[in-house]
Amino acid sequence: MVPDSGAVAWPPPGGALFLRARTGPALNAARVHRPVCEQGFKPFADALARDGFEVSGENLGRFPLVMLLAPRQREEARALLARAVAQCEAGGVVLACAANKEGARTMQDDLAKLAGPVQVLTKNHCRAAWTAPLGEAVDRELLAQWLALDAPRPILDGRFESRPGLFAWDRIDAASALLAAHLPTDLAGRGADLGAGWGYLASEVLARCPGVAGLDLFEAEARALELARRNLAGAHVPVAFHWHDVVAGVPGTFDFIVTNPPFHQGRADLPELGQAFIATAAAALRPGGRLLLVANRHLPYEQALARGFGQVRKLADEAGFKVVEARKVAA
Numbered sequence: 001m002v003p004d005s006g007a008v009a010w011p012p013p014g015g016a017l018f019l020r021a022r023t024g025p026a027l028n029a030a031r032v033h034r035p036v037c038e039q040g041f042k043p044f045a046d047a048l049a050r051d052g053f054e055v056s057g058e059n060l061g062r063f064p065l066v067m068l069l070a071p072r073q074r075e076e077a078r079a080l081l082a083r084a085v086a087q088c089e090a091g092g093v094v095l096a097c098a099a100n101k102e103g104a105r106t107m108q109d110d111l112a113k114l115a116g117p118v119q120v121l122t123k124n125h126c127r128a129a130w131t132a133p134l135g136e137a138v139d140r141e142l143l144a145q146w147l148a149l150d151a152p153r154p155i156l157d158g159r160f161e162s163r164p165g166l167f168a169w170d171r172i173d174a175a176s177a178l179l180a181a182h183l184p185t186d187l188a189g190r191g192a193d194l195g196a197g198w199g200y201l202a203s204e205v206l207a208r209c210p211g212v213a214g215l216d217l218f219e220a221e222a223r224a225l226e227l228a229r230r231n232l233a234g235a236h237v238p239v240a241f242h243w244h245d246v247v248a249g250v251p252g253t254f255d256f257i258v259t260n261p262p263f264h265q266g267r268a269d270l271p272e273l274g275q276a277f278i279a280t281a282a283a284a285l286r287p288g289g290r291l292l293l294v295a296n297r298h299l300p301y302e303q304a305l306a307r308g309f310g311q312v313r314k315l316a317d318e319a320g321f322k323v324v325e326a327r328k329v330a331a
Helices: 025-029 042-050 074-086 104-115 140-150 174-181 200-208 222-231 271-284 302-308
Strands: 016-019 036-038 054-056 063-069 088-099 118-123 126-131 153-155 160-162 188-194 211-219 239-243 254-259 285-296 311-318 321-327
Touching (some): 016 074, 042 054, 074 104, 074 140, 104 126, 104 140, 160 222, 222 239, 302 321
Parallel strands (some): 211 239
Antiparallel strands (some): 088 126, 311 321
16 A cells, blocks of 8 residues: 555555545554445445455545545546545545546546646556655635546436446346336236345336335445435335345345346356356245346356256347246245
8 A cells, every 4th residue: 555655655544535445465564543434335445344454435535645545437537536636635645546447647647637636656567656745736616526437326217317427327238128028917916126225226127017015125335225215206116225245145035026137247248147047046935936047148147046046047148148947946
């Protein structure tokens, strides 16, 4: 970490805020400084808590040092840089870091545009940039503009609200649209959406399946879950929202489950994620319950489906995606 290199001084314990914090050897070595960590992705937040770090939500006040790991999507990254500047005390320092292949140079240029000249350290295919003590060099007009970039905004002719940086944030992704088009209209009882995102698939379940009596949404990204709450605020049946890591299993039992599971972490394919979603669904369904799943055609989910379900059939195979219905064996 740059503070431990001596380039940036640590403030007194508890005086550093770390946005999008990730646990690891560098942060664990700095635990004596007791940085306050913010992380909206549940698996990463849980890992920080397990390692003994204070993990808090947004609006934490102002700090003499604000650190951040910049996301790849530029509007999201600019909004986070602006938040860091807004939550840094006058005379404090903002320190941002990103991998070179994830837009590090763009992040550096944006921080300089917002807060004035920066110093830079490059190492291990990453780039860190930090400001001079914040003062008159901050562009206050640009700060206000970039802070607004993370505000929920209407998409799809106002049908939904979303924000940059989420999966398929400004559109309906093709896989979810295909699953929605093949939803059995006789789905009934209490259901769940695993990896619900900003709520598109859940909204389609409620619109297409009149027998649904309740729906639970499980989503690991807090920024997406907030939008799902907005997008399903007018639901005609009870809807529950859970900030939750589906890989760890889900509470409750359900008559049906829908999912378009993630299969990436960063840029790397990680089909184990989808396989874990299938195992979670199998454990959470009542006997005779149904799983409706969409996935890229090439993903190796067949063995996981065979392990957890007695009947598996393909409902669609189009444009590189497959839609599968799997039924849990009745007791």
